[in-house]
Amino acid sequence: MQSDISDKAKATRKRILDAAIRVFAHKGFHDTRVDEIVEESGSSKGAVYFYFPGKQQIFLALIDEFADLLERRLTEAVDQEQGGVRKVNAALKTCLETFGRYRGLAKIFLIQAVGLGAAFEEKRSELHQRFANLIKCYLDQAVADEEIPPIDTEVVAFAWMGAxxxxxxxxxxxxxxxxxxxxxxxxxxxxxGIGVPETDIAGLAITPIEIVEKSS
Amino acid sequence: MQSDISDKAKATRKRILDAAIRVFAHKGFHDTRVDEIVEESGSSKGAVYFYFPGKQQIFLALIDEFADLLERRLTEAVDQEQGGVRKVNAALKTCLETFGRYRGLAKIFLIQAVGLGAAFEEKRSELHQRFANLIKCYLDQAVADEEIPPIDTEVVAFAWMGAxxxxxxxxxxxxxxxxxxxxxxxxxxxxxGIGVPETDIAGLAITPIEIVEKSS
DNA sequence: CACTTTAGACTGACTGGTCGGTTTATTGAT
DNA sequence: ATCAATAAACCGACCAGTCAGTCTAAAGTG
Structure with a gap:
């Protein structure tokens, strides 16, 4: 069948991306040679440049993919919970789980994507803004529902993300x-920190987190 | 007099470092060309390589210098205050003031020094460890003095720093x-967040921060 | 069915610009 | 004269990206 071809093709593409995660996570963007991704993926330079316009685009593709994944999981987990405090709890848990499951991508996302100069810095800033805003929305909601006293949710959102x-x-x-x-x-x-009563916090289950590492 | 020479020499060295701060802060390590530092400093490549072994060492010198400065200011400010809560307050204020005063160095320290590959990553990790430990010590002290309930000070210290x-x-x-x-x-x-009673927090003065930018 | 043609997937030797660092020449202070 | 300090031309390793060409499998043709 025809999917044989495209299956194999997709597989090569994926092998390259997986290899890129490993090398980028380990060595950072600038210390990673395209030839290293080639070797690690067991393909060839031609294949890499067949599937991707360049080194930078591979890196950005990984980051975007992970940001989308994380956001999807977060909103999903939060939407399933009732009440501000429980939502926050779910978000935190999902964060740790997702970062744990995709450790390589996490390292790329949190470390290797920083300090790469103007071209990437804008992207990073925008991503942080995006997630901070997500947090801010939930905080605002908690304030509106009078679960917590009014606070400067913008600053708190950034602080939370940083923490x-x-x-x-x-x-x-x-x-x-x-x-x-x-x-x-x-x-x-x-x-x-945002004024949730001690009793509400104590009421949260000691939900065990499961950390399973996945390649991608 | 002889200080003329060394004064002028020191001045050149300083001009180079100041220029390096500006360029590194703006463009990041890898996007900064040594020739740009040369141009920005109004000196020459010879002068740069006369005073410094290489690009990397200039960068590291800036980071070390700033880390020492920050640590000195922090311990100084904290030591002058009495009581855990006030000490923490002083530390936070000093942090913001120092980062504000040396904005270029702050950007280098917090952003441009991240994601530069193994050579720098160890340094970064070690620096974060160092400051987290500083925070942890004060937190431990506050716990020992029974100002706050016992908590996992290590995790909190990192969270604070991140925030x-x-x-x-x-x-x-x-x-x-x-x-x-x-x-x-x-x-x-x-x-x-660490269980300081609301009354103690309210008791803190609304000390105005003065943010004055300095070149270096 | 045998055969040519076409297309997509892939290979890897090669290149050319870039940039950290070196060298050599010059200056100026004592 | 001597030597620290500075200038700037120069070198060459390095590496992202290119490209001419190969291989395989499907499609077209008679």
């Missing part, structure tokens, strides 16, 4: 501390 | 939101 990112970065790097510990501590800290 | 960094990055980039607003919100959020 989560930093802890995840640390974890991706060293494997420390374990996600369960992180979830508990971070959750308590962030929720307390 | 501060992200907000500062945003501010360095867009100029938004104003530091005063940031200090108030961040302070309340972080202190609440």
């Amino acid at each position: 989560i990112n930093e802890v995840v970065i640390r974890w991706v790097h060293t494997g420390e501390p374990e996600p369960a510990r992180v979830l508990l501590t971070l959750r308590a800290m962030l929720l307390r | 501060i960094n992200e907000v500062v990055i945003r501010w360095v980039h867009t100029g938004e939101p104003e530091p005063a607003r940031v200090l108030l919100t961040l302070r309340a959020m972080l202190l609440r």
Whole structure:
């Protein structure tokens, strides 16, 4: 059948992307040679430039793909929960799970995509803006529902994102501390920080997180 | 006199470093050409390589210098205050002031030093560790003094650092939101987050921050 | 069916511009 | 004269991207 061809073709494309995740995550954008992606993927330079316009586009494709994935999972998880506090809890858990499942992409997203000069910086800024806004919306809702006192949700949203990112970065790097510990501590800290009553926080289940690593 | 020479020499060195701050902050490490630093500093390639072993070392020198400066200012400010809550407040204020005063260095420190591959990544990790540890110490002390309930200070320390960094990055980039607003919100959020009683937080003065930009 | 043709997927040797670093010459202070 | 300081032409390794060509399988043809 004809899908044989395109299956094999798609497979090559995927092999290249997977290899790119591994190499980019490990060495960063500038220290990654296209030839290394070629070798790691077991394909050829021609194949790489057949499927992608250039090195930069491969990198951006990975980031965009992951950002979409994360946003999809977040909104999905949050929408399934009722009430601001539970929603926040779900979001936090989903974040840690997703970063844990796609550790390579997480490292690319959180570290390797930073400090790459103007061309990428705009993208990074825009992505952070996007996720901060997502958080801000949920916070605003919690305020509107009078679950928490009125606060400067914009600043808090950025602070939350930074807090989560930093802890995840640390974890991706060293494997420390374990996600369960992180979830508990971070959750308590962030929720307390916006004035959620202690009783509401204590009421949250100690949902275990499952961290399963996937290639892509 | 002999200081004429070394004065002039030191001046050249400084001009190079200042130029490097500007260019690195604006374009990032890899997009910065040594020739751009030469031009911006109004010196020459010979002078640059007379004072520094190479591009990378200039970059690292800037980061180390700033890290030392920040740490010095922080410990200084914290030591002058009495009591955990006030110390934290002082630290936060000092952070924002210092980042504000040295905006170029702040951008290099927080953004441009990230995602540069293994050679720099270790340095970055070590720096974050260092500052997180500083925070952790103060938090531990606050716990020991029973000002706050026992918490996982390690995780909280990283979360705090991430929160501060992200907000500062945003501010360095867009100029938004104003530091005063940031200090108030961040302070309340972080202190609440570790269980500081609302009354203690309210008791803190609304100390105005002065943000004066300096070249270096 | 045998055969040519076409198209898509892929290969890897090659290239040409770029840029960190070096060298050599010059200046100027003591 | 001597030597630190500076200038700027120069070098060459490096590497993203190119391209002429190969291979395989499907489509067209008689």
